[in-house]
Amino acid sequence: MSDCIFCKIVKGEIPATILFENDKVVAFKDINPEAPSHLLIIPKKHIASMVHATEEDIREIIPEIFKVIQHLAEEFGMTQEGYRIVNNCGKLGGQTVGHLHFHLLGGRQMLWPPG
Ligand code: 5GP
Ligand code: ZN
Numbered sequence: 001m002s003d004c005i006f007c008k009i010v011k012g013e014i015p016a017t018i019l020f021e022n023d024k025v026v027a028f029k030d031i032n033p034e035a036p037s038h039l040l041i042i043p044k045k046h047i048a049s050m051v052h053a054t055e056e057d058i059r060e061i062i063p064e065i066f067k068v069i070q071h072l073a074e075e076f077g078m079t080q081e082g083y084r085i086v087n088n089c090g091k092l093g094g095q096t097v098g099h100l101h102f103h104l105l106g107g108r109q110m111l112w113p114p115g
Contacts, residue, residue, distance in 0.1 A: 001046040006099035010044050020072060024064045027072055027104075036107025037076045037083075041065050047100040050089045069104050078106035086114075 001007045009016045009028060016028040019039060030038040043061045047053050053062065073083050083106035088095040 004046055004099050006042050006097055006101065007046050020068055024061055025068050027068055030103065035105040037078060037105065039072055039104040040101045041068050041104060042099060042101040048098050049095060049100055050087060053100065065102055069102060072104060073106065076106060084110045
């Protein structure tokens with residue numbers, strides 16, 4: 001997707017603090033952090049949201065994303081105290097960037113319900 005900001009990050013066309021990359025997944029720091037640690041984990045493939053993920057994506061890419069989340073949580077010292085994983089999906093979910101992404105947030109007390 002040529003006009004997708006996260007595809008541009010994947011291709012290195014706009015800068016981001018990349019924390020992890022393999023053939024399927026990229027992780028980078030959120031530009032506007034909502035917590036002391038706020039990372040975004042995305043598929044390299046443009047998938048607009050969870051609504052748009054195919055069965056193959058669910059089988060091949062989503063598990064890879066969760067593996068990366070678990071490793072990054074460890075690397076960023078979130079494992080002891082805990083963390084939050086968020087996926088905002090569509091309008092009611094509050095999604096603002098139309099490329100599937102998971103937020104990994106840590107370093108402060110999270111509230112529930114999130115509002
Ligand atoms: P959403 O609201 O769609 O779940 O989350 C989008 C997230 O992407 C927001 O937390 C926002 O701060 C982050 N974001 C938007 N544009 C950029 C960008 O160009 N670079 C980075 N690193 N994060 C971005
Ligand atoms: Zn994209």
